[in-house]
Amino acid sequence: MITVVTETPEDAPAIESLLDGAFGQRRHLKTAERLREGRRPADGLALVALDNGRLVGTIRLWHVEAGTVPALLLGPVAVHEDWRNRGIGAALVETSLKRAHAQGHTAVILVGDAPYYGRFDFRRDLMLDLTLPGPVELDRFLGLELAPGALTGARGAVRATGVSMPLAAATPLPDMDAADVGWADAGRPDVAWAGGDAVAAAAPY
Numbered sequence: 001m002i003t004v005v006t007e008t009p010e011d012a013p014a015i016e017s018l019l020d021g022a023f024g025q026r027r028h029l030k031t032a033e034r035l036r037e038g039r040r041p042a043d044g045l046a047l048v049a050l051d052n053g054r055l056v057g058t059i060r061l062w063h064v065e066a067g068t069v070p071a072l073l074l075g076p077v078a079v080h081e082d083w084r085n086r087g088i089g090a091a092l093v094e095t096s097l098k099r100a101h102a103q104g105h106t107a108v109i110l111v112g113d114a115p116y117y118g119r120f121d122f123r124r125d126l127m128l129d130l131t132l133p134g135p136v137e138l139d140r141f142l143g144l145e146l147a148p149g150a151l152t153g154a155r156g157a158v159r160a161t162g163v164s165m166p167l168a169a170a171t172p173l174p175d176m177d178a179a180d181v182g183w184a185d186a187g188r189p190d191v192a193w194a195g196g197d198a199v200a201a202a203a204p205y
Contacts, residue, residue, distance in 0.1 A: 002088060004095045007046045007058070014055040015048065022078035031134030032111050035073050036062050040163045042072060044103065047096055049079070049088050056083040059092040061100060063162030064109070066130050066143070069154040070161070071107040072100055093120055097146070106150035109143045109158065111136050120144065129155035 007015065019027060027033065041060040049057030057079040061072040074096065079088045097120065100108060110117065111132070114124060126143035143151050 001052065002056070002083075002086070002091070003050050004047055004057075004091055005050060006044060007048045007060075011048055011055055011058075015058045018055065018058055018078050018080060019076055021081070023076070027076070030111075031132050031136050032073065032075055034133045035064055035158065035160045036060075038164055039063070039160055040165050042100075042105075042162065045072065045096055045099055047092055047099075049083075049092055051083065056080040057088045057092055059096050061096055061108070062160070064158055065161050066107065066109055066151065066158050067154045067156035069107060069151060070105075071109050071143075071151075071154075071158075072105055073158075074108050074110040075112065090119075097144070101146045106147035107143065107145055107154075109141075111140050112142060114139055114142060117142055117144075126151045126154070131157050133157070133159075 039062055042063050045061035047059050048055050057077075059074070059077045061074050064071050064073045074093070077089055077092060079086075079092075097108065108122075109127065109130075110122065112122070114122070122142040122144045124139060124142055126145065127141045130141075130143075132141065143154075145151050
């Protein structure tokens, strides 16, 4: 039986292993990572999917400001390869958005597959006047209003907010060159296997 619950500190090794398996070490080069590094996820909005106690999925949301508008950044999302196409990714997204709304958050942004995230009402047009701290495919930069008009007038740079935490030591990537680093987001999907779809990487990283 699949259950979605708040992650605990003890889940960290399994989550890192799951993310490495889904995205590889290049995940640390993605533009969205610049908004997560050195920060803690939003309270109560880092969730895991468990199957009889085994961690098989993860999602995290992070505090950001979209211009001057407080918002959440959704991602990464990943599901273990043996549990894909069972709707687990969708359950993680839906549960996290319901929790965010219940906590009083009004806007969520992500970098992810527009056709997939359209089912949750994420839209590109809400992001037209906002920028991220690095390259992304713009049609994957999406927003969702949990309260009507929350992103109206949002313009400028998206920046990280929330509680800081110590940075872990960087993992050397000797095979990467400057061109690889510059196009890390353009060359690899943002989130792996967000449940139920034939899309291999539909959820945001």
